[in-house]
Amino acid sequence: MNAKFKTSLLLSIAIILVGIALALTGMSFTFEGSAKYVVEFSQIWLCMFAGVVFALLFGFVRYDRVHALALSASVLHNYLMSFAVISIVSLILPGITQIPAANAIPFILVSAIAFTLAQALPVISKAAQLYRSTSRREMPVEDIVVNSVKDSRNLRLSILVVELIFLVALLFGGKGMIAVILPIIVIALVSFYSAENLASHFWGLAISKLRPRKQSR
Known part of the structure; x- marks a missing residue:
């Protein structure tokens, strides 16, 4: 684990x-x-538990065990982080926990899995692609972790911008929409933060544990 990953993980744990x-x-x-x-x-x-299980099964069935572990770890982090940030934001905007916004809270939190997949999958898939197409002497896992984030950043930024454009547009529906849309914006930003700082490292930890022989080549 490099210093950036440790710092990001500790920050997340503290906020959670x-x-x-x-x-x-x-x-x-x-x-x-x-x-x-x-x-x-x-x-x-x-x-949240159902979402983590879904991510684990989706990753395993669609890809492999490494994808499954990395995706489920990302989903778990994003669920807890989103819940924590929304909890803190509700101190400033108590309307989040009042009707009608409160009706949407469970759905909003569950939707974090969609935002997570949109951000984490490009990183993890790029890491897997680099792992398959290079030798470990040519590109160690540590370099793959870093490059997968860089190579997928433009795509993920584009996805984030599109998400935010739609969400900001919904804010013009009236003041009552702020309490509903703001938590979703939080989830979108948390998902991007996680993909930038954690997802590739989750993949790196999984690949190191599950395929140690390939890593040493």
């Missing part, structure tokens, strides 16, 4: 711990009135 602590202690993400009958944390955790 703060966000979840705020939510569990009732300081943020508090659903009041009719909203508390609509949303329960148990359904949010179950949705």
Whole structure:
């Protein structure tokens, strides 16, 4: 693990711990009135678990074990990170946890898997392509991790820009839309951050554990 990955991972863990602590202690993400009958944390955790399992199975069936582990790790990170950031944002924008925005919270969090796949798959697929097309003497795994991010950046930036254009356009639907759209914008940005700093390293860790012999060539 290089310094950038360690720093990014520690930053994510810190934000996740703060966000979840705020939510569990009732300081943020508090659903009041009719909203508390609509949303329960148990359904949010179950949705996250289902998303991680889906990513694991999708990666395994569509690609291989390395893809499966890297994708599921990215999805898990993005779920927790998105939840934490939205939890923190709800301190400033409590409308997120009020009707009608509260109705969309479970769906919004579940949608993180789509944003994750859009950002993480180009990185992981590029890493796999470089791994297959080069020898480890020519390009070690550490270099593949770095180059896969660089080579996929333009595509991922284009995807992010398109996502943000649509989301910002929806904000013109009225003030009530801000509480609904802002969490989705958070998820889109978290997914890009994860793809830039973590996804390729998840792939690198998986490939090192599952294919150590090929790595040493």
